[in-house]
Amino acid sequence: MPGFLLEWSDEYLIGVGELDYEHKDLFIRLNELHEELIQHEDKDEIERCLGEIYTRLSAHFALEENFMRKSKSLNYVRHKQEHDAFLEDFIDIINDLRVSPELSEGGELAEFLQYWILNHIITSDREMVSK
Numbered sequence: 001m002p003g004f005l006l007e008w009s010d011e012y013l014i015g016v017g018e019l020d021y022e023h024k025d026l027f028i029r030l031n032e033l034h035e036e037l038i039q040h041e042d043k044d045e046i047e048r049c050l051g052e053i054y055t056r057l058s059a060h061f062a063l064e065e066n067f068m069r070k071s072k073s074l075n076y077v078r079h080k081q082e083h084d085a086f087l088e089d090f091i092d093i094i095n096d097l098r099v100s101p102e103l104s105e106g107g108e109l110a111e112f113l114q115y116w117i118l119n120h121i122i123t124s125d126r127e128m129v130s131k
């Protein structure tokens with residue numbers, strides 16, 4: 001598939017059904033954004049994709065934080081800080097893009113988001129269920 005950067009692999013499963021489901025869903029949205037960025041360059045559609053990812057990601061982080069509170073996760077504070085910092089960066093990205101749409105050219109933006117999310121899943125999210 002053109003523009004497909006990251007393929008879901010069951011290696012990324014963390015073993016909590018609803019969180020795994022949302023991680024897979026995020027991959028789908030990110031690939032959609034990536035395609036939009038490199039193929040169509042339709043500004044409204046790019047903004048819609050980014051808004052959709054932001055909304056789903058905020059809800060996903062809230063679900064994980066709830067899970068961590070219930071399971072009394074030792075790394076709750078640090079993990080939540082990662083979530084909060086990323087959402088702030090995400091808002092900056094969306095705002096920068098409104099001012100300079102050319103920043104989205106070439107798909108680097110989607111690559112950055114994919115990299116951060118994958119990295120977070122295989123480190124912090126995995127650690128959350130291993131303790």
Ligand SMILES: [Fe+2]
Pocket residue numbers: 019023060064121125
């Ligand atoms: Fe997650």
Ligand SMILES: [Fe+2]
Pocket residue numbers: 061064079083120124125
């Ligand atoms: Fe997380």
